[in-house]
Amino acid sequence: MHFSSHATLALVAATGAHAQLHQLAVAAGKMYFGSATDNGELDDTAYTAILSDASEFGQITPGNTQKWQYTEPEQGTFSYTEGDVVVDFALNNSQLVRCHNLVWYSQLPSWVSSGTWTNETLIEVMKAHITSEVTHYKGQCYSWDVVNEALSDDGDGSYRDNIFYETIGEYYIPIAFAAAAAADTDVKLYYNDYNIEYSGAKATAALGIVDLIQGAGVQIDGVGFQGHFIVGSTPGAADLASILNDFVAKGVEVAYTEIDVRHQSLPPTDAEIEQQATDYVSVVNACLQVDGCVGITIWDFYDKYSWVPSTFSGQGEACLYDENLSKKPAWTSVSAALAAAGTGGVASASAASTAANAVATSSSAAPVLASTSPAAVASGSASRFASGSAAASTSAPVAAASPTSSAAALATSAAGKTCSKRTKTVYVTMSA
Template structure:
């Protein structure tokens, strides 16, 4: 029997596609990465680390907690990068891209930030010092920084935290300017939840974060959509595409930064099937928007998910069950990635990285 070269080549490619994993598929479709958050505590599990370190599966890592204020500056002016170095060094070792998270957030602060009495002058100095020291420490290693996390209320107003109370909205500009000066080649992001569909909060991202910074001539490169969703109430694919494109039209890069879809326990065939559709919708939305550069899940293994500790009765939010078998949602993600393989442009990073309550996550 005679086979043409093209037939042989196609046959050879089939097993590759069949066995292709998430990052491999995302990159084949023109995205920069499919990644995951991880934290120091789970790195003692050998099977977990094997999956985490497989660059066909995950091409990018985010430290879940190690770069947050409480870990980095536990006392005023005293910096400790030890916690954050664990995941960042692992990414470097594995040649995975690194997203860095986060520089300014109202939660998981060191206690002194909220307890001291501040003037505009000394809080400005403390804010610049923190952002500068942290961003400089990882200078050149981060593809992107989540400079500011969750600064908006659900109605789109600014969240009333210590920074807003003392400095007003100018603290946002101060933080982004300091980050740009300290790590000029990193992409600078605003990151938040419930900004994935048309609503008051996503409108405020455009007006009161991106628009405000652009008018002031301050560098901002991207909007991170945390995408912490609930099975059966995830925004539609069309809503997600429309919202991503609204940021893209402002010149923003977009990324899904903390994706998980929690279900009400117990697991059933029905809610796991719906979870698969919900994951597929979110990943599929990113695949349809050129400006969406990649997807990060907020850890991939159910036992280390933040969800059960925060949402009573909910869990099973990730792509891998406790026994390391895959949720049906994993295959929903694969389907979304495969359906768009080869489509879209191939975005290029600005440089080569090494490679809450709502999550905030």
């Protein structure tokens, strides 16, 4: 669906002055529109006044403090004090929590990343960590990102080298999922990654991870698409939706979990600000077009707290709110897209009337709703982190269906096997 730039603004006005992003997303049939945050940011009262508004953000993701380095800094010593801060904040404001994350190659305590492990000992350590943390947060999380960023950026769909893969092999992934499922039978279990939002070897490999987990008889409920995009290099809605549908066809739900759209040079031009709005709406429209897409999370909403400037020098202004906590044109266009979906994609008569008035009184053009033309993403979507190297694999038999028996069977089959280095992932067909 397409609206003129002035009609876009009018459509927002017609939904009512208090219509906010989560409220509009729910009206459009989605479960949530949310934001990530971090502990230190919660001391900012102007920021938290917006973050705590469940009509704007109906879901919260803890950005850091549920990660391994915070929750088990020493082996067998678990601490959830910092992780509880964001979770309690969200629950006190009636917001869903996407818990993040259990197994990741980064932000590990040195006793894990630099330890000397066998298959058996690392499997037991990983299972113990997952069991403790998932049990602690049982009943508080909508979902868990069980394994985060297991794939490399080599361009061939290979696994990222990390302590888990190098020691256990690819079956560390279903073992982790089985342990999480055994600890909380109700929480949704996700695989989460970036640069899988568009067609390519990495997306194909992520589909293979779903196959790997399901083939082991282990529960996986969803796949998270991080969505750290670049202004002008974001795929159109149709291309994004096509990939989402590939995953939904495997019986899992999908979600955008860490959305931001960064400018590569600052300050941005007016045209780049408009393009950013277009790119954000492409993502929103993709989710709206896919029934199995349950929601959208932005990787913080406030430019002041964005991770982008510290990671990509000279880049930034990637969020929906600027440094003054003012809504950007991207916010206006996102809210318009959600509002349009909530009304079946047809502007009401009152919206049309307001649009006519807007055309008569406004001299500035707002961003268009969406672009569905293919985008050149191969060169534009820079990798977030340094790539891994060669991939490895171990074989394991299909495990029993129940979470407990799956974990035991996978652990038994993976333990004691030697990882052999390979040049590509064994279960996907590589494409150019």
